[in-house]
Every structure is written in C-alpha cells, then in structure tokens.
Amino acid sequence: MSVDSQQVSSLPMPPKQYISLFSDDSVRIGRAPPPPPPIQDTYSMFGVVFHVDDLIIRPLESQGIKRLYPQNPQNVDHKRELKKLNHSILVNFLDLLDILIKAPNTNKRKEKIDDINLLFIHMHHLINEFRPHQARETLRVMLEVQKRQRLETDERFQMHLDSVAEKLQSCLASLPDATDLDSKLHAKTEDMDVDGSMQFELEDKCDSLDKLMCDIVDVMH
Numbered sequence: 001m002s003v004d005s006q007q008v009s010s011l012p013m014p015p016k017q018y019i020s021l022f023s024d025d026s027v028r029i030g031r032a033p034p035p036p037p038p039i040q041d042t043y044s045m046f047g048v049v050f051h052v053d054d055l056i057i058r059p060l061e062s063q064g065i066k067r068l069y070p071q072n073p074q075n076v077d078h079k080r081e082l083k084k085l086n087h088s089i090l091v092n093f094l095d096l097l098d099i100l101i102k103a104p105n106t107n108k109r110k111e112k113i114d115d116i117n118l119l120f121i122h123m124h125h126l127i128n129e130f131r132p133h134q135a136r137e138t139l140r141v142m143l144e145v146q147k148r149q150r151l152e153t154d155e156r157f158q159m160h161l162d163s164v165a166e167k168l169q170s171c172l173a174s175l176p177d178a179t180d181l182d183s184k185l186h187a188k189t190e191d192m193d194v195d196g197s198m199q200f201e202l203e204d205k206c207d208s209l210d211k212l213m214c215d216i217v218d219v220m221h
Contacts, residue, residue: 057128060121068122078126085123092116 026032042051060067069081096112103109 057125057131060125065118065121068118069126076126078129082123082126085119085126089116089119089123092119 022032039052042049044050068085070076092112092115096109096116099106099109099112
C-alpha cells in the first residue's frame, strides 16, 4: 500500500463523536468548537473533491455519458421517458438472458450489460431532476404544518382567554353593589347603637336595684 494512500469511510463519523464536543459543560465554559467557516472554493466529501459552483444535478455530458433523451428539460416528459427506460431495461434484460444461454462468452454479453447500466443511469438522472421540486414541496409541507400548529395554538389560547374573561365577568357580577354595601353598613351601625343603648339602660337598672338592696340592708342593721 502506498504511503500517500488514505482510507476514507463511506459513512460519516458516529454522532457520539460530535455530541461529546457540544456537551452542556463544554458550551457553558466556551470550549465547544466554533462553526466551520463558509466554504469559498472547493471541499472534500468522502474523498471526492467538489466545487462550490458545481450544479446540484450535473449534466450527463459533463460525466462523459451519452444522453438518450432530449437535453432541454422543458421539452422532456419525465413520466413518458421513465416508462420508456423501464421498458427498455426489461427488453435488454431478456436479451441478456438469451445471450447468456446461447453465447455467454461473447462480447455481446458485456455490451448488453453496458447498455443496461446506461439505461439505469438515465433513469436515476431523470429521478434526480425531481430533487429540487421535492425540496420545494417538502419545504411547503413543513410551512403548512407549522402554520396549522400555530393556528391551533392560537385557537386554544383564544379559548382559554375567553374562559378566563367569562369567569372574571361572573365573579364581578356576583359582587354586591356599592349602594347595597352602604345600606348594610348603615344598618349594622344602627344595630350597634341600639344594642349599646339597651346595654346602658340595663346597667342603670342594675345600679338602682343594687342601691335599693344596700339601703334595705343598712336599715335592718
């Protein structure tokens, strides 16, 4: 093995490798690594170098692949082309089986395999051309879900707000009026005055009786 050769994993690092770097303690004391700077020119992913200005869906010609359908995407009926490719793959597969039965060691077997491989590449390319549309639709669905959740939250909040307002109104309605409260206080004050006068009269009456009893006792002695 060459010294310059480098083994590149086909999968990213396990999530645990990143979680340990962004723990609560690391974030609190400022030891968490900062976000990577924006990529300016090129970047490497799984050992393959990419340019930032590369198209998301690279044309078949840039990959050295012969195109089997019109190049202008506006003139391509994806559904029709996918059906044609699917039918061609089935036909070529049957031809490959016939070649394997009759002449398995001829060059026709490799040519037929290459033809099938080319058809699959075109089928995947047509499917990948729907990726931008899929991304837009996914974003649209996400926004609709968020909108619906916020409307439902707003509706529940409004229901609770109406319930609280109704309870406050019922509590205010059950409170007595100011005039009723003044009349009750006035009546209570009059009752207290009457009770006080009666108590004073009773005290006076008791004092006269005590004086009379004392006089009688003095006469007897």
